[in-house]
Amino acid sequence: MSTTAEVHSREVTGAMGSGLRGATKVRHGRERLFQWLFLAPAVLYMLLFFGYPVVKNITMSFQDYTSSTFFSGLAPWVGFSNYSAVVGMPVFSKALINTALFTIGSIAGQFVIGLALAVFFRNRFRLSGILRSLLLLPWLLPLIVSSAIWKWILDTDSGALNQFLRAAGLIHTNVPWLTSTSVALLAVIAVNIWIGIPFNVTILYGGLQDIPEDLYEAGSLDGATGWKAFRSITWPLLRPVVSVVLVLGVVYTVKVLDIILGLTNGGPANATQTIATQSYLLSFGQFEFGQGAALGNVLIVISLIFAIFYLRATRRAVDE
Amino acid sequence: MKTVLGRSLKASALGAALLVTLPLALTGCGSKSTPAAASSGGVAAPATVHVLDYYNEGNDSKVIGAALTACGKANNLTVVRDAIPGSGLIQKVLQESSSKTLPDVLMLDNPDMQQIAASGALTPLSDYGISTADYAPGILQAGTYKDKIYGLAPTVNSIALFYNKDVLTKAGITPPTTWAELQADAKKLTVGTQYGLALDANATYEGSWTFLPFMWSNGGSEKDINTPQVAEALQFWVGLMKDGSLSKGALNWTQADAENQFAAGKAAMMVNGPWQFPTLNAVKGLNYGVVPIPVNRTGQVAQAPLGGEVWTVPNTGNTENEKNGAKIVACLNSDANQIAMGVARGTVPSKTTLAAAFLKQAPTMAAFTKTVATARARTAILGVAWPKTATAIYTAVQSALTGQSSPADALKSAASTVG
Numbered sequence: 001m002s003t004t005a006e007v008h009s010r011e012v013t014g015a016m017g018s019g020l021r022g023a024t025k026v027r028h029g030r031e032r033l034f035q036w037l038f039l040a041p042a043v044l045y046m047l048l049f050f051g052y053p054v055v056k057n058i059t060m061s062f063q064d065y066t067s068s069t070f071f072s073g074l075a076p077w078v079g080f081s082n083y084s085a086v087v088g089m090p091v092f093s094k095a096l097i098n099t100a101l102f103t104i105g106s107i108a109g110q111f112v113i114g115l116a117l118a119v120f121f122r123n124r125f126r127l128s129g130i131l132r133s134l135l136l137l138p139w140l141l142p143l144i145v146s147s148a149i150w151k152w153i154l155d156t157d158s159g160a161l162n163q164f165l166r167a168a169g170l171i172h173t174n175v176p177w178l179t180s181t182s183v184a185l186l187a188v189i190a191v192n193i194w195i196g197i198p199f200n201v202t203i204l205y206g207g208l209q210d211i212p213e214d215l216y217e218a219g220s221l222d223g224a225t226g227w228k229a230f231r232s233i234t235w236p237l238l239r240p241v242v243s244v245v246l247v248l249g250v251v252y253t254v255k256v257l258d259i260i261l262g263l264t265n266g267g268p269a270n271a272t273q274t275i276a277t278q279s280y281l282l283s284f285g286q287f288e289f290g291q292g293a294a295l296g297n298v299l300i301v302i303s304l305i306f307a308i309f310y311l312r313a314t315r316r317a318v319d320e
Numbered sequence: 321m322k323t324v325l326g327r328s329l330k331a332s333a334l335g336a337a338l339l340v341t342l343p344l345a346l347t348g349c350g351s352k353s354t355p356a357a358a359s360s361g362g363v364a365a366p367a368t369v370h371v372l373d374y375y376n377e378g379n380d381s382k383v384i385g386a387a388l389t390a391c392g393k394a395n396n397l398t399v400v401r402d403a404i405p406g407s408g409l410i411q412k413v414l415q416e417s418s419s420k421t422l423p424d425v426l427m428l429d430n431p432d433m434q435q436i437a438a439s440g441a442l443t444p445l446s447d448y449g450i451s452t453a454d455y456a457p458g459i460l461q462a463g464t465y466k467d468k469i470y471g472l473a474p475t476v477n478s479i480a481l482f483y484n485k486d487v488l489t490k491a492g493i494t495p496p497t498t499w500a501e502l503q504a505d506a507k508k509l510t511v512g513t514q515y516g517l518a519l520d521a522n523a524t525y526e527g528s529w530t531f532l533p534f535m536w537s538n539g540g541s542e543k544d545i546n547t548p549q550v551a552e553a554l555q556f557w558v559g560l561m562k563d564g565s566l567s568k569g570a571l572n573w574t575q576a577d578a579e580n581q582f583a584a585g586k587a588a589m590m591v592n593g594p595w596q597f598p599t600l601n602a603v604k605g606l607n608y609g610v611v612p613i614p615v616n617r618t619g620q621v622a623q624a625p626l627g628g629e630v631w632t633v634p635n636t637g638n639t640e641n642e643k644n645g646a647k648i649v650a651c652l653n654s655d656a657n658q659i660a661m662g663v664a665r666g667t668v669p670s671k672t673t674l675a676a677a678f679l680k681q682a683p684t685m686a687a688f689t690k691t692v693a694t695a696r697a698r699t700a701i702l703g704v705a706w707p708k709t710a711t712a713i714y715t716a717v718q719s720a721l722t723g724q725s726s727p728a729d730a731l732k733s734a735a736s737t738v739g
Contacts, residue, residue, distance in 0.1 A: 068438055068440065071417040071418065090736070155569055157569050157586065176569070269718035269719035270719075285711065
């Protein structure tokens with residue numbers, strides 16, 4: 001902040017002292033240049049890797065962009081017809097609802113379990129360090145590997161989960177985890193929760209470490225222990241971290257693709273089809289790149305809405 | 321203070337949001353960013369032929385690689401081969417066609433070929449005087465776009481009914497030839513943890529591919545899937561699942577999963593292709609046979625979908641390289657190579673005239689040789705519109721098998737998405 005103030009004061013003195021005007025102008029100009037030079041790498045990076053793809057994706061969504069376009073470079077403009085086509089598909093409303101259920105379900109599960117584990121690991125005990133690092137395991141596995149293994153585990157007849165549940169006497173007929181239209185989405189959400197827990201635990205655990213121990217000591221003197229301590233000390237102080245975890249979680253979850261493709265490819269009968277998988281299948285299954293891009297943009301708008309929420313939340317936090 | 325911090329936060333949050341779109345957009349257009357490579361395809365040394373295919377593993381990779389090298393030697397050309405995983409091939413082809421770096425010889429899965437030919441990225445094989453006589457009609461249809469042949473396959477494959485000889489003999493059953501027999505046998509063979517039949521009914525093009533023989537031999541057509549013939553075929557599948565002869569797991573099985581079930585003795589029969597032979601032959605104590613997929617009524621002709629990859633000569637703009645590429649394509653499709661590749665890979669030579677000579681060397685391929693002679697190309701009628709209908713077919717199959725709707729209703733609503 002001091003730089004802006006300095007520049008400002010120099011401007012004022014420069015305007016008043018006419019003899020110094022030239023020199024200040026040069027110095028002022030150079031300072032500006034340096035400011036831009038510092039900005040340049042970030043700006044360039046953003047334009048190249050965020051700006052260009054987004055602009056391209058938006059233009060693509062207004063074009064009849066097919067496999068021929070790649071060779072001929074020709075992609076006629078078609079206005080909003082890609083948008084009306086994807087929104088008019090019978091699967092669209094289903095995919096939208098599935099996206100919402102998948103996102104809400106995954107985030108709720110990941111967050112609650114993640115927070116519980118983070119609080120649990122706050123108490124140091126023997127092997128807690130090792131256990132905590134083991135918890136990161138799902139994060140370290142490639143998603144394709146995780147989904148392939150879960151697909152085996154969840155198989156109706158020979159899957160490990162059904163075998164276990166039967167042996168434990170919890171079920172008598174096999175549960176069609178990935179092959180029933182009513183259970184498949186739940187199963188996919190459960191796998192995504194498993195994958196998302198490490199992220200939640202790590203960030204929330206970091207947030208918990210920042211809460212000073214003496215607050216709990218002081219609180220316990222006033223009778224705030226256990227649940228009460230969590231409600232009046234942990235939760236309020238953890239809120240900024242919580243909002244980051246939730247917003248990033250939503251942005252990551254809305255676009256989840258590989259897990260669903262690996263587990264069910266959107267089946268059975270579109271029961272696990274989301275906007276992201278549908279967009280992928282349109283682009284790379286049916287070569288309708290324009291329609292795929294249009295659906296991709298719908299996804300961007302959803303993410304942006306959450307980004308705005310995040311901005312407002314953090315701005316309020318800064319204001320406070 | 322507030323504004324500056326606010327702005328940087330805004331930037332990073334926006335960045336995070338935009339990151340979501342990156343993979344989508346990059347895969348679609350990233351290739352444009354390599355214009356420097358544009359000329360490399362044309363500048364290649366005169367005697368070098370670049371080949372792109374997806375036989376990147378195991379026996380296939382060895383056999384195809386050796387054939388390519390031999391064809392290069394015979395024509396005094398150096399073959400530089402790039403074998404990549406199948407799932408990435410089309411994306412790579414699209415990238416290379418936009419950066420003008422297509423190879424001189426390109427292998428494509430037959431249902432994809434018309435899509436690529438339609439883009440103008442391939443040259444017709446008649447330009448090079450390559451003969452297309454004696455080929456099975458199905459494979460020529462798959463290789464044809466707008467009356468010109470762009471791709472030829474040395475060997476092709478299809479799907480048929482595999483059965484466990486020991487299990488069937490024990491139950492006193494001979495391999496079924498009609499749907500009624502198949503249904504009754506499958507039911508009889510479903511005991512304990514063993515299902516009567518395994519097949520791939522998943523939500524991918526593989527699922528559609530498995531359904532096609534049932535739909536086609538019953539008189540159904542991909543031109544309009546909302547017909548009683550297709551509904552009858554789908555009803556047959558629904559019946560198998562209702563009987564319990566076909567596991568619900570089939571809804572999420574790949575062909576490899578179906579093969580695992582069969583090999584593990586958890587299915588007495590399965591619908592699958594000859595590419596499973598190496599794995600099945602490695603299973604100790606498994607004694608299996610193969611027959612064509614049963615038809616609804618005796619007298620109907622079994623019609624299975626034609627599988628296999630065609631070899632094409634891309635339009636690189638360099639006539640010299642294109643001619644060299646064509647030499648390789650012609651050599652791969654020679655009579656001797658067709659038989660050799662068929663024997664080595666468990667596929668069927670695509671020239672019907674070679675059937676007798678081939679069966680002498682590979683008698684176990686009888687059922688597939690018979691099937692391939694009448695096999696249909698998936699893109700024969702619909703051409704580049706096939707992927708949309710293939711999606712509609714597996715969607716209808718799944719919604720009927722899960723009991724979401726009746727076969728007729730499922731097909732009706734799926735047909736409406738094709739438009």
